[in-house]
Amino acid sequence: MPLEREQPTSPLVARLEEASGVARVEPAKAPSDAVAEESGEMPGQAASVLKPPPILLEGDETSSASKSGPGQKYALGPWAAGVQVAHEEAALPEAYGTGKLLLAARDPHWLYAHWDLTPSQQRHYNALSVDHHLVLRVSPPTVMERSVREVHVHPESRHWFIHVERAETRYVAELGYYRPGREWVSITTSPPAVTPAETISTDQTVRFATVPAHVRLSQLAALAKPTVPTELPTSAASLPAVEAARERALAELVGLHLVREEWISSAEVGEVVRGRGEQEVSGAQVVQPAPAGGEAESVTSPLGAPEQRPRGFWFSINADLILYGTTEPDATVTVGGRPIELRPDGTFSCRFSLPEGEHVVTLSAVSAQGDLRQAELRFSRETDYQGEVGVASQDQPLEPPEAESP
């Protein structure tokens, strides 16, 4: 049962359209959204401008300072894990030579195109082209030829990310080139790809259905009946006013969150560094006004600001104590009451962190025949500091001294 709209756009739609409008006007700061990415670099022109095309920076992480905070999905350490595996011999083929053009919509305004030409096929077409490179034409299928968007691709590229104007639109791509006289030669055409929607629907028709949980979906068409729900307000006169008020209230509860200042995704929980109440600004990240679909900092940008290094000169120290000894290999040794494993030759060593204060430790050895020997050692640490001295963590390898033979 369609609900009458009392105004052309509801507050919810207006707020979201405004949000998307803001996002369209302000270019996104993250490299991945740079409109310039499709311009690429032509070989001849590249000499004077040595910046890599922004698209190549997409997703690049800046080197991260030592990390802190809750974990991140798949993290195995504070930096990327090194590869444990052996050197691989085979490589994937560069191309399969099917000549097919693949087109995928990545989000409301970006398409991805890939053409499966072998390097020699590509060189062959480049040579025939008056521009010495190929051209991608992208358009909705019904658009007139002169409105078709053209993208000149790098001679060695076999893929491109293309910015398109319209969300919720079917696009088709064609790969080809121009011969002398601007005659277009088509190499291949892609199947269509549809860009996702990014706005709230203006269609406010409401249709309900009752789907019994125990009926299989395959049998549903025969059984499901559209239902007029009894919960709707019954007074037709009050309907538009009630609906508008309800929409405004819902918009407050939900619409606000569509103009998100932060993206919430599983990849990012580990990037929380700051505790509550701390200001968080990073030069490397920019919070963008989000379109209705929501968008924010790149997931690969560093976690908040890099950690503060101590200003000026810094000095950290620490102290550890190593106890070591040797006995018969079949004896039982305890240190501070706890059993300790002997090496096959009967030697042992163990390490304690040595904080301030007085400490006592007893070493004892019991031979296989029950003969007991003991040693009680007493240590004391007192530190006088001058200036700011930190506590060093144990990252320097310290070799335990070699056990002396009896």
Add this chain to the structure above:
Amino acid sequence: MPGYLALILHAHLPFVRHPEHERFLEENWLFEAVTETYIPLLQLLERWRSDGLNPRLTLTLTPTLCSMLRDPFLQARYERHLNDLIELAEKELQRTNWEKPFHELALFYHGRLGGVRDAYAACRRDLVGAFGEFQESGHLEIITSAATHALLPLLADHPPSLRAQVLVARDHYRSCFGGDPRGIWLPECAYVDSLEGVLQESNLRWFVTDSHGILHARPRPRYATFAPIFTPNGIAAFGRDPDCSRQVWSRHSGYPGDPRYRDFYRDIGFDLDFDYVKAHLPAPGQRGFTGIKYYRITGSSPTKEVYDRQAATRAADEHARHFLDARLAQFRRLAEILDRPPMVVAPYDAELFGHWWYEGPEFLDLLVRKACCDQKVFELTTPGEFLRRHPTNQVATPAASSWGEGGYWRVWLNEKNEWIYPHLRVAQERMTELARRFPQPDPLSERMLKQAARELLLAQASDWPFILRTGTSPDYARKRVKEHLLRFTRIYEQLTAGRLDEEWLKQVEWRDNIFPDVDYRYWA
């Protein structure tokens, strides 16, 4: 009229299994998650049940995760890992003998790890079975996900691949839990309308999308994300609630970043002398996490303070209270606006609770207890239960969307990982070609076809492009995609040429042994 809150935990790990190495770094993903998330979650469920609480959570256990949890080889490796860790905790008890705060923590870890070992033994290493029992007793709804967690919209232009990801998952669920799954967790909540046919075929009744998947549905949903919509095929789509997400996930103000909570990165595997820890590291020769961490987040400076367990538990209690109060306010407001009981859907990666956010299980426990005992404004339920009680809902088509950064597929299709797709496209078509060419294969060819299916499924995992994008373990991710594609191609070439190398096949079957009964005909 009370509202409903659906807490959904999505437990997933990619299939990582390396019998060819004595120790393998990335297998640690599984071991850490079992120790810090899955077993603690089981322990919570156990305590809730024995205390007479029935919070009715929903849990995704993906097919790759279940395969690993049920694999005897990995079970044995996990036990070895756990025993190693307990031994390390004992050494730590000794080493920190004179440092009271660290010594207390070492005692705490030693006790905890011992408890985990006991729990693992008590369920006879069968975590999947243990969760299954909670489903049978009505305390948990377990749902499935795509076979190898592929990003389904990027497969959607090859319908047989889409079909295979869902049907293989459904078959695997049946072998784990004895019945059909009712709900499915779309990987990354990634939805596109061409999924519907395949979901309908498997009789999957509901899934979750990100908020804008519902808010941008056509026609406009009347209840925003506070009620599900039925797709034209009658499958229910539930939208993630933005408030619940922000409070927990947000980098600016979310709970896990509280300075009192444990710092994930200050692990003794990185902090202490290499020789001391090396026997307990996840991979030989390289530092890695052990799980014993002594510091709290503290703040932005690199100097961290010692983790204070009591303060952290207090923080979890405060946050549970805060979350509950926010829900109460939300439901009260919704009751004024809506003419039906609202549904608030709060999905999270399960590994957040306990592994990335160490105090997450405490938060969950406190939240569930408060929700069950201290209020009557809403009840905890599952989407499946909601649909049984409320079978009448608005019909609309959700919008293509995901919960990944950007809201669509940017994370999985960008300059770092786009190279994968052209290879997958070709492999997918070749799989269909093989499936059609060999409807009645001889036994050896059938083994080859099944292995081709396994290799393709493993290459399609969305984890690899995700990792390439986030950079946590990129060499490994790249290697996985390459290896599976190369193995697939070799099988394709052998089957096409009619020259089958059984010795080589045996090796590959031993290594990539997921889905033993995979039906390659799904690709036909």
